[in-house]
Amino acid sequence: MYKNYGLFIDGQWMASSDKTQAEVVSPVSDQTMGAVPVATVADTEAALASAARGLREWRSTSGFARADALHKIADEMTRRAEEAKRMISLETGKPVAQAEREWTLAIDQFRWFAEEARRIYGRIIESRVPGGRFEVFREPVGIVGAFTAWNFPAALVARKVAPALAAGCSVVLRPSSQTPGVAMVMVDCMRVLPKGAVNLVVGPTATTYAPIMADKAVRKVSLTGSTRVGQQMIRDAADTVKKVSMELGGNAPLIVYDDADLELALNVSVPTKFANAGQVCVTPDRFFIHDSLHDQFVDGFVKRARSLKLGDGLDPSTQMGPLINAARFTEIEAIVADALKAGATLVAGGGRAPDLNSGHFFEPTVLTDVTDYMKVFDQENFGPIAAITRFTEEEEAVSRANASDMGLSAYAFTRSPGRARRTVSALKAGMVGINSFALAASEAPFGGTNHSGMGREGGTEGISDYLDTKLAQVVF
Template sequence: MYAQYGLFIDGSWSFGSKSGDVISPVSEAPLGQVPFATKDDTQEALEAAARALPALREMGGFTRADALHKAADEMIRRTAEAARMISAETGKPIAQSGREWALACEQFRWFAEEARRIYGRIIDSRVPGGRFEVTREPVGIVGAFTAWNFPAALPARKLAPALAAGCSVVLRPSSQTPGVAMVMVDCLRAAGLPDGAVNLVVGNTADTYAPIMADTRVRKVSLTGSTRVGQQMIRDAADTVKKVSMELGGNAPLIIHDDADLETALDLTVPTKFANCGQVCVTPDRIFVHETLHDAFVEGFVARASKIRLGDGLVAETEMGPLINTGRLEEIEAIVADAVRSGARIAYGGKRPAHLNNGFFFEPTVLTDVTDDMKVFAEENFGPVAAITRFSSEDEALARANASDMGLAAYSFTCSPDRARRMAAGLKAGMVGINSFALAAAEAPFGGTNHSGMGREGGIEGIEDYLDTKLAQFVF
């Protein structure tokens, strides 16, 4: 499955001296082996990235844009291959995998055009005959670290803006889902970028992460991962004063007001909550429903959840796949058990499905009578567990929704324009959806606040962290 790929260093695929299995979350059997980088491999990738910087800068924005468009063309041509790789490694339904790959393609299209629009400006000087000139330059080598839950979209959000800005990249995807990043990098290879512009290493922290963080030539690191890992990266980046951007955990609130369109809210919330088996940082985790709609909402939620078809994501009829590994499965079981011990009620699901003997499957689960102090509510559960509670007033819902250290996404359903505006202003999150969960788009800035991270990916803001601002004064 990975035979034609491996580590990608200085424009070529290579195979290291170590390797590791990639495990199918559906069968629990190995999908294949991928080479793991040694410290020397990672150092070689860093050397290649350093050599590529002058060539990338010399290309200019318009030529880099052409290369990124070529990469997107190649990615579109290889959509079927990439979607199957995503589903094989993550277990997510093939339709979701196809949409993820399409989103990744759009990142390269968007930032190809942003490469043409890296603007400077002229400022009048108070010195006679003088002027200030402001220009933007690539920050340098970028270290990019991505999680397993969106193995195509996450690397694309880092590779596309970095390359558009003229930065070379050393990418370390998750060793649980490395294959689709390899397909993406191969598309970039075919686009004619300079050797060393993109490098890919897979492996353990000591051999990959540590050398990248220690290297003074790496001027920017970007992470999608847990808050705990993000906190460590901030500490490590301080030693060499690297720029840092990161999208970390979430614990998104969803407020269903008494004037919400109930059927629309249910039709949108249920598939969103159980997409990728709930392993989505922006999924609605804490569901607050007005007391007048609570019972009807729970009834409708259970009716829809009970019809979700579990199974292998490569089977077209599957609507929800497994969790990524046995550790996640055991954690979800523990979270549900803790909630029940604390007084929550299982309205549906709550266990491993009896008809699936292999794989890390867990039923779509609906919990009611949940209180804010339960672990399922107080922390991101990152699984197929919908935790529902009731509220009586708008002020109460807003206060409880904001009672979290996280601040990635938040949602509200209402038919009142005035209330919608109050929710958009009052919810403490980097992104707010009103009657919608569609936050991820290449043209829009994606990211959070507080313990959910810093910086933005996508939109015109997405290229900013990969550029330095230079001021020059000219007097003649």
């Protein structure tokens, strides 16, 4: 399935210089689906040299011409949507309907930033010097290193590559080795670009990440990954003073107040929690349910969770796929075991899904009687676990929700506009949903605070991190 792809350097697909390949394994069957080239240090350096050449041409291309190119990329992505959604489902295991939505979101990113490319504005400032004026320019920062995770292999690439290209930067993309094919399909849709404007390498830290971080010509790096990896990247970026933007881990709270629409909360929280088998940074992990609604909420949540159909993502009837690999499965097992040992009550799931003995299928799991200091509550579980606790007062719920180093997303359900506004103001998160989980859109800024990262992807803010500001004093 990867025979037409490989490393993408200087406008062409190629094998690695030493012909080394790595297998890509299906999370559904745990069988090898194919193999992709593994970049050597020399290959990554070749990609960086290509990006330097591509930058010279691409940064001098007008914003209008860049916009036209991004629209053409979006057109090609639309044409190849069937191929792409199948690749997403094969590599991640997620249901094909979710894969299709993800590819559509990726296309939206290119459409949005095509228009942003036309609107990179400077400004004029009156000078105190007679006959003078200040002119403010926005210029592409330079070569961008883009590092993406496996859980949204199309959307995460688009969120980085589209704004970088719109700004006039060239890109060296390193997607996850677990889902390389999705990024390859997307890059193959970018052949309209000048050679070197976009490059792709796949491989381990030593041969891909290290050369990119060491190259002083790379002026910005963008990561979607864990907080631990982000912290290391920030340290490494300091050596060459690169700009960084980080979309890191989350441990989102969900508050269901006593005046909430219970049916709405249940109907949207269950599919959101178990989308992509819970492997979503913005998914709710910590459920704070008002004491008056707790038992009803748990009953309704469990009923809906148990009704979800697990299976191969390519089956249109599947509602939840597998975890990405055996290591993730083992980690989720350990988190549940730790919670039960600490006194939590298991009310649904808790282990391998019945009748699915191959792959990495873990049941939708619901825990109650959870305390704030259990691992399942204190740390991001990144899996199909809903950890539920009670509260009685609004201030208590907000305070407990804020008792985390993470600050990516947070949610609340209430019928009160006043309470909604107070909650939005009080919650420490980069994004807050009230009666909704719909936060990811090309026109809106996406990102977190504290240990969940810095910078924003999407919206008018999304292009800013790929631009430098230049001031000129002009006197005649």
